[in-house]
Amino acid sequence: MVSMVKKVAEALEPLEVGQQFDKKAFIILHWGYCDYFVERSFDVMFCKAKKLMPEKDFKTKDRVITRIK
Numbered sequence: 525m526v527s528m529v530k531k532v533a534e535a536l537e538p539l540e541v542g543q544q545f546d547k548k549a550f551i552i553l554h555w556g557y558c559d560y561f562v563e564r565s566f567d568v569m570f571c572k573a574k575k576l577m578p579e580k581d582f583k584t585k586d587r588v589i590t591r592i593k
Contacts (some may be wrong), residue, residue, distance in 0.1 A: 528554070528569050529569045529572045529573050529576075530573075531554065532550070532566070532569045532570055532572075532573040533573035533576045533577065535550060536570075536573060536574075536577065536580070536582070536589070536591070537577065539580075539591040540591065541591055541592065541593065542590070542591065542592075543590070543591055544588050544589065544590045544591075545588070545589040545590075545591075546587065546588060546589075547563070547566060547570075547584070547587045547588065547589055548563075548587045550566070551563060551566050570584075570589070580593060581593035
């Protein structure tokens with residue numbers, strides 16, 4: 525089974541600079557619902573996934589993740 529951290533990393537990997545990723549859509553696709561606790565769990569996984577891609581940088585605003593570098 526693929527870990528959720530790896531799934532998040534796989535979703536972020538193909539993003540080019542300036543492209544966006546909808547955090548809530550990803551959560552609903554993989555968990556089926558989105559509440560505060562699931563969203564916070566995603567944030568932890570997102571933080572760990574970013575460490576797998578040190579050459580890339582991301583910015584989050586209003587549940588939208590944008591690759592900035």
